[in-house]
Amino acid sequence: MKPMLKIMAALTLLFVVIFLIGRGFDLLTIEKVRNGLAAAQQVDPVYIFGLIVLLLLLDIILSVPTLATILLAGFFLGFPLGAAAAFTGLTLAMLAGYGISRKYGAGAIGLLVKSETERAEMATAFTRSGPAMIMLARAVPMAPEITACMAGVTRMPLIRYLAFYALGTIPYIGIAAYAGSISTISNPKPAIFASLSLYAALWAGWFIYQRFQNASLDHGQ
Template sequence: MKSLLKVMLILGAIFASTFILGRVLGILTVENVQFWLEQAQTVDPLYVIGTVVLLLFIDLFVAVPTLTIMILAGYFLGFPAGAATAFTGSAMAAFAGYGLSRKWGDRAIGFLIKDEKQRTELEEAFYRNGPVMITLSRAAPIVTEVTACMAGATRMPFWRYVLFFSISTLPYVLIATYAGSISSLENPKPAIFGMLFLYLSLWIGWFLFRRSQGMTKRV
């Protein structure tokens, strides 16, 4: 488990550095995202769809405010169009991360973890805990991308990854975009309450997961 956490923390640090860089450069801020979507809306709603999909896809390479983008997708496109668009962009990023890591991830893990026994233990640990990690990955930024890469690198069957990714992401997208669709600049409360509900539910899930892990170890 230690090797798994080590690799995931390193991956998380890499993704986090892209987020910090984007904030420092002032590129991928919430204000900029909203401005781009507003400009796209003035041209054609299809441009909004393309912008949302592109922003969520590049989240694999440069961390973006994912939940905000999903809420804005609901605001600009309505429901369910915003939900379909947001899910498409998120799935493209996740599946690309899985595919790239399945092809080259074992080399990266071999570079970080030299001992073959520890690499085997890492794969076994993700096999046991990966489904829950993927399911609860929306609880915090970056974790979704990290678990996508770990699923590919450890050769989790693609259908299995898609199943748990969908269980994690589909309700998240539906709630976020619906909250955005019934929100406005004058009444942002639905979006705020939607964000709080999502994070509270996922954090409770992580708490229960960690508690069950601790109980299992004691047994």
């Protein structure tokens, strides 16, 4: 378990540095995303779809306000088109993280975890814990990107990764995009309630998962 946590800590540090750089240069804020989508709407809705896909694709390397972008996708494109755009963008981002890590991650891991035995233990630990982490990743900032990279590094089969990713992501996107589609500037309550409910449900899932993990460890001892 320790080698897996070590790699995840290194990935977290990397994404935090990227996040701070994005914040420092004020690259992608909610206001900028909203203004960009509003400008695209004046031209053609197709551009809104493409812009949402691009924004969420960039989430793998930049700090994009994911939930706000999905809510805005629903607001500007309606449901289910907004959900389709959001799912396309997020899936491409996660596939990029998975693919890059699968191809180049072994070298980076070798620098952090020297022992081949420990690297094997890391893969085993992620095989056991990874599915729940992937499904619940939206509860924690940067966790979706980290789990995508971990899945690639540990060579989790792509179909297996995508199955657990879809189980956690499709309901999240669907609820958020639908809430955005029924919200207005004068009545943002659906979007607000959806945001709070999504985080509450995901955090409850994390709590149950942690209790289950602790119980399993205690039983093993």
